Amino acid sequence: MALKYKSNAATMALSIKFNAPVTLTFSLVCTLILVADVFLMGNVMPFFTAYPGLNFSNPLQIVTLFSHVLGHVNISHLLGNLTFVLLLGPIIEEKYGTQKLLTMILITALITGLVNAMFFDTGLMGASGIVFMMILLVSFTNVRGGEIPLTFILVAILFVGKEFLASTESNQIAESAHIIGGFCGSLFGFRAAR
Numbered sequence: 001m002a003l004k005y006k007s008n009a010a011t012m013a014l015s016i017k018f019n020a021p022v023t024l025t026f027s028l029v030c031t032l033i034l035v036a037d038v039f040l041m042g043n044v045m046p047f048f049t050a051y052p053g054l055n056f057s058n059p060l061q062i063v064t065l066f067s068h069v070l071g072h073v074n075i076s077h078l079l080g081n082l083t084f085v086l087l088l089g090p091i092i093e094e095k096y097g098t099q100k101l102l103t104m105i106l107i108t109a110l111i112t113g114l115v116n117a118m119f120f121d122t123g124l125m126g127a128s129g130i131v132f133m134m135i136l137l138v139s140f141t142n143v144r145g146g147e148i149p150l151t152f153i154l155v156a157i158l159f160v161g162k163e164f165l166a167s168t169e170s171n172q173i174a175e176s177a178h179i180i181g182g183f184c185g186s187l188f189g190f191r192a193a194r
Helices: 020-038 059-070 075-096 098-119 128-138 150-166 175-194
Strands: 002-007 011-015
Touching: 011 020, 020 059, 020 075, 059 098, 075 098, 075 128, 098 128, 098 175, 128 150, 128 175, 150 175
Parallel strands: none
Antiparallel strands: 002 011
């Protein structure tokens, strides 16, 4: 799609670019799932919720270990996560590549799903673990080998430290997914910096 802008001196054509395929597709799928759930009166989200306990004979449970990052409770939950995904995702995708970002999302989803299934008795849904993975990973975008960025240390203290404190409160937020996502982002960042 091309937009044309006319000025007195010359004509300049601007085009809209699908610049971050994984980020944009992830965001679109999350949005479509929430819209479908609203129209189908809550019958969609069970496919996008990781439940406690491991039952590998149930194929749905294996799928939800990955798909839980696509489901959201409501529009506020979705917008909160997509704000960060759309802000940080293109930076990460440009730095590490489309395939690597997709792999990092899948690994983070699987680890958060497994930890929740093994150690917690609640369901898990939402892209918060992915958001925290991106928050920690983006602080490695201009690192050279042998360096630990001060921004990474400060971000880890602020974001992950806040989640440790919040985990002592009784709420409907899975701080464990946030912490695990941040841990995954840190590992991906350190690995890439080597």
